[in-house]
Amino acid sequence: MSLVTIAQASAITGVSAKMIRHYESIGLIAAPMRTENRYRHYSEAELHELGFIRRSRDLGFSFEDIRQLLSLWRDRTRSSADVKAIALRHVEELDQKAAALAAMSRTLKQLAACCHGDDRPDCPILDALDPPKPAEI
Amino acid sequence: MSLVTIAQASAITGVSAKMIRHYESIGLIAAPMRTENRYRHYSEAELHELGFIRRSRDLGFSFEDIRQLLSLWRDRTRSSADVKAIALRHVEELDQKAAALAAMSRTLKQLAACCHGDDRPDCPILDALDPPKPAEI
DNA sequence: CCTTGACCCTCCCATCATGGGAAGCCCTAT
DNA sequence: ATAGGGCTTCCCATGATGGGAGGGTCAAGG
Numbered sequence: 001m002s003l004v005t006i007a008q009a010s011a012i013t014g015v016s017a018k019m020i021r022h023y024e025s026i027g028l029i030a031a032p033m034r035t036e037n038r039y040r041h042y043s044e045a046e047l048h049e050l051g052f053i054r055r056s057r058d059l060g061f062s063f064e065d066i067r068q069l070l071s072l073w074r075d076r077t078r079s080s081a082d083v084k085a086i087a088l089r090h091v092e093e094l095d096q097k098a099a100a101l102a103a104m105s106r107t108l109k110q111l112a113a114c115c116h117g118d119d120r121p122d123c124p125i126l127d128a129l130d131p132p133k134p135a136e137i
Numbered sequence: 138m139s140l141v142t143i144a145q146a147s148a149i150t151g152v153s154a155k156m157i158r159h160y161e162s163i164g165l166i167a168a169p170m171r172t173e174n175r176y177r178h179y180s181e182a183e184l185h186e187l188g189f190i191r192r193s194r195d196l197g198f199s200f201e202d203i204r205q206l207l208s209l210w211r212d213r214t215r216s217s218a219d220v221k222a223i224a225l226r227h228v229e230e231l232d233q234k235a236a237a238l239a240a241m242s243r244t245l246k247q248l249a250a251c252c253h254g255d256d257r258p259d260c261p262i263l264d265a266l267d268p269p270k271p272a273e274i
Numbered sequence: 275c276c277t278t279g280a281c282c283c284t285c286c287c288a289t290c291a292t293g294g295g296a297a298g299c300c301c302t303a304t
Numbered sequence: 305a306t307a308g309g310g311c312t313t314c315c316c317a318t319g320a321t322g323g324g325a326g327g328g329t330c331a332a333g334g
Binding site for chain 3: 199
């Protein structure tokens with residue numbers, strides 16, 4: 001009757017049991033009911049929250065973001081502007097990180113294109129990694 | 138005469154003193170000379186290596202990659218193909234990560250574009266984070 | 275009744291790269 | 305002599321995740 005063990009909760013929500021316990025330990029979710037033997041049991045509402053967290057993680061939100069998103073999600077009187085602000089700030093971070101990775105990739109691709117990639121030792125990739133001789137101190 | 142303390146090495150190479158010691162502790166660089174008082178002192182060649190590591194890190198290479206790149210760099214009889222292989226494998230990783238971030242960003246941007254972002258509570262972003270009701274177990 | 279296997283529990287440790295900070299030694303300038 | 309700054313080592317933290325040890329609990333089958 002919609003009270004499931006942690007392994008079942010994990011199977012349903014796609015969040016590992018390890019992580020479910022971790023979310024509880026950092027206060028992201030409330031401590032669930034325990035049976036007499038101290039086993040955790042999750043209600044449908046709690047499974048719902050875990051699913052929400054899972055989807056938020058899939059979109060790359062940090063625990064801190066998720067904490068706020070969860071509280072907005074629970075709050076029927078929220079302003080959508082608050083949600084949007086969190087999302088857009090996160091989008092900026094994502095774009096920044098993606099741009100940094102893409103820049104590295106671009107540089108490396110260019111260098112690799114200039115590298116003959118045979119058994120000769122000369123290599124523009126290593127040349128690029130070679131730092132300029134620093135000015136004397 | 139090109140024997141500098143760790144702070145100077147840090148200033149020259151842009152690698153923090155903390156990290157220089159760490160590189161040594163994990164065997165990425167050899168233990169440098171010490172003066173009588175156990176202070177580390179770095180030669181020009183060692184500064185050169187630190188600079189190489191710095192540039193490799195800037196391109197996102199892991200320590201494990203850098204370990205191999207360093208040994209190729211030192212090896213005059215290397216094959217450029219080996220360097221290129223490392224670089225191209227890294228490029229793949231970078232592209233994969235960048236693509237994952239970009240996908241998240243794209244999804245969030247679309248959702249945010251549909252969110253009015255005012256003081257009304259309904260929000261397509263939260264709707265998207267809301268997991269589908271799982272099948273009963 | 276007892277064993278086996280599959281759960282569950284808590285607690286510690288590891289990742290990866292980086293930094294913070296404490297406690298203590300060394301040197302130089304006041 | 306003392307103050308300050310640099311150096312040393314050692315421990316701990318990050319963020320999200322997993323591995324594993326050591327031990328409790330329960331159901332099924334010998």
